[in-house]
Amino acid sequence: MNAPATFDPQAFRAALGTFTTGVTIITTRTAEGEAVGITANSFNSVSLNPPLVLWSLARNARSLAAFSAGQYWNVHVLAAEQEALSGRFATQGSDKFAGIALDDGIGPAPLLPGCTARFQCRTAFQYEGGDHVIFVGEVLAFDSSGRAPLVYQGGQYALAARKPRQELRLGATPPPECSYTEDLLGYLLGRAHYQLLDRLRRLMASQQLDEHLFFVLSVLCIRDNLTLDELNAFVAYTGHRVSAQSLAELERRELIAGEPGRDGSRRYLLTAAGREQSLHEIALAKAVEGDVADQLEPGDVMALKVLLKRLVAATDPGLPDLWAGR
Known part of the structure; x- marks a missing residue:
């Protein structure tokens, strides 16, 4: 031996x-x-x-x-x-x-x-x-x-995430000379984002609320008492820019209230009606997420969230953390 x-x-x-x-x-x-x-x-x-x-x-x-x-x-x-x-x-x-x-x-x-x-x-x-x-x-x-x-x-x-029995194809195979394919990460992330957002837009339309105002209420629901510039810093990653007109519209609808800050700037807070509206919007977003999750394996959803969090951390250009303490 x-x-x-x-x-x-x-x-x-x-x-x-x-x-x-x-x-x-x-x-x-x-x-x-x-x-x-x-x-x-x-x-x-x-x-x-x-x-x-x-x-x-x-x-x-x-x-x-x-x-x-x-x-x-x-x-x-x-x-x-x-x-x-x-x-x-x-x-x-x-x-x-x-x-x-x-x-x-x-x-x-x-x-x-x-x-x-x-x-x-x-x-x-x-x-x-x-x-x-x-x-x-x-x-x-x-x-x-x-x-x-x-x-x-x-x-x-x-x-653990299940691997498809065969490669998923979203469309026709691009010609050989084309370097832009459906396997490009940016394309996959973008398409998934806009497909999810399209569902949410339809639900928001029934509430007479566009995605521009949705972002404002979502941010103020997590952290209020913000100036216009601070709001824009938090939503910069979306490509949207909050305008004074948008805030005036939300004030007119009594969803937010503007108050003078100690530094003389105008700061915005959610009203009781605004908080209720924001929570309703979150419920709509959760409903869209739930519909999508039902079409995936439970492990796939969890794995996707973990990977997306890693990607967010790896590509963060230094945006302010909305959930961090003041």
Whole structure:
């Protein structure tokens, strides 16, 4: 038999980390009834018939004795919004189950709610595998919610998005000499923006409100007591410019009120009617977002928002932060 290969442990760990996995929490109970749970990404399927799954636990783990002695354990495949729960069960020395309303399961092992999938298992056998102990369990029951899963890759949490079975084409293939294609990021972002905005415009039209006034009310809903120049600084990224005439129109409709500031400039605030109107507009925007989200996978929506936030941060020319403290 050849001598075992020698590796740099950190490099080996990093290489293994390139394999994308889901994130699970494994739970059991001690003979004294104490709930035990850990975060793990070593979960895998073994067999469909009989239904078997496996996972592994480090031999120096504090919870090894509980899992080795326990007959029942549950595997919880975490949903994308359960990252905080994953972090809680990855730590030691705290009451990990505090505040969690557990579901009833077949065995005594704790059953956590809100997961993508859950597998209630009974130990079939366990064996040593290097510096870990491998647990193989018979699946007694399972359920799946369809929620987007939490993903782990390269030492970081990630989001899963479905890849189309074939490349999406929005239109005819451009001629070879044309360098402007539908894969251009600016085109895709612009088209998506205007398609969404078109839906919102139709809803706003029923409120006798154009997008120009919509931007003003939206900004003042988040941060009011602004001057005309400050308003324009916040909406500069839209390509629109707020005019004194626009503010006068909103004042005439009693949606905003102008007051003299200490520096002599005129500052604008939402009236009660303006705040109500603004909240109604936000509801319209949320309705448009909801219609679009219904046509996408939940994981796609979350991944899209994360990527767009990164893009906003990466391309920010130094615009003032509307949500920052004064």
